[in-house]
Amino acid sequence: MAIQLLSLCAEDLIRQLDRFELDLGLTYLEDPRLKGFRTLPLYRERHVLLARDPDLPVATGKPTWADIAELPLCLLTPNMQNRRLIDAAFREAGVSPRVVLETDSVLALYAHVRCAGLYSVVPHSLLSLFEMRQEVTAIPVNPELSRSIGFISRFHDPMPPIQESAWNIAGRLGLQARLDALINAIN
Template identity: 35%
Template sequence: MVDRLEMFIALANERHFGRAAEVCGVTQPTLSSAIRQLEDHLGVQLVLRGSRFQGLTPEGHRTLDWARRIVADSRALRDEMRAARQGLSGQLRLGVIPTALAMAARLTAPFLERHPGVRLSILSRSSSEIVTRIEALELDAGLTYLDGEPLGRLEALPLYHEGYALLVGADSAIAGRGTLDWADLAGEPLCLLTSDMQNRRIVDRHLSEAFAAAAHEAPPPRLESNSIVALAAHVAAGGWSSVLPARMAALFARDPRLAAVPIAGERHAVGLVVPRRAPHTPLIAALLDTARRVTEA
């Protein structure tokens, strides 16, 4: 039954029979047969079928909620029994917003040092992707913003607060300033993250508020990217500036061509998010324990 539920979850996530079969490591006929057997067992139609996958029935959506709970409990049981036999081990998938990638090692390095049997994957994802993929069992935990946008059915542990800086060329007239206000960014040739990133929405809000106070409209950036490295490379090439988290801007400012100027104002909480469940799996419990030690230190 659990195997069939896992295939059903994969189909709901992928919305394609072939891709779902590939994720599960089975043939497409095997997956289709498992879904039909699940439907026969439950006595309801779960999937709308035609020449291709057309979605879930209302019963399918309700079953998906139950399937995710049952599969999560099954995996938790396996993890706990494995930990009891051989100590903590297994694979942990951590989604991290791009602006927190430079800070992730403060959590993951001590975690891996304490638990050498664990393998860790760090995946760059937007804040909304982290929430949806944890709920879909495609990620185990995430590092993301904790304020401003809903976190769904997740438990959160704050790790640090993110401030901002303007990354500019070292020869820029603004590079020698001690600190900036958001209104000081008027006229700067900004390159920013794309609007699907929560960091960009935060930056847009701060700029809009600052420019509204001066009865001006914040100009849109001429260049956008979902890669912070691409933004920093354009600033280094000359003629651009970018708003980045202060710690990340400081890392890039080690390049003598660049300078980071702090921007005064509100800071935003970033932290660890995990599924809200009791008890946690051994891996998640260990990750939360490490995160608490990091914040206390």
């Protein structure tokens, strides 16, 4: 068995699943393009503000999207689905964010928060990737921005054995509790 792990935008993920080039995908489940796919919800992603300075006035409570829009931000590039969700939250709040850096790398986001004094809005699931140090804080935002994340696959009846095994294992992981604990451990 050979495993290939790819990072794809939602459009490419769906297209490759449709062409039988991929067996499984992990994506936002609140996407109308997923009609006709089998889905398995795994966790609800919650976004947090990454800040280097825990004494920042917005760090004393849950910052609003208007508060966040005033900060020098580093965000993912506009072609990323996560960024489109964040942009929609700013639009809904009636504000335009002050974006000073865009990247397609979540590790670059963290590095710029930690070393350049910028701020970022990231999914709490990414906190496990970062070497969180005392000088970096993850702060829940208000109102909360959250989306359901899960596995998707084409409908096969029966499901191929390897896909079914991965599906069953993922369903038993308890990811929501594990990821929510990351926020509690940092704050």
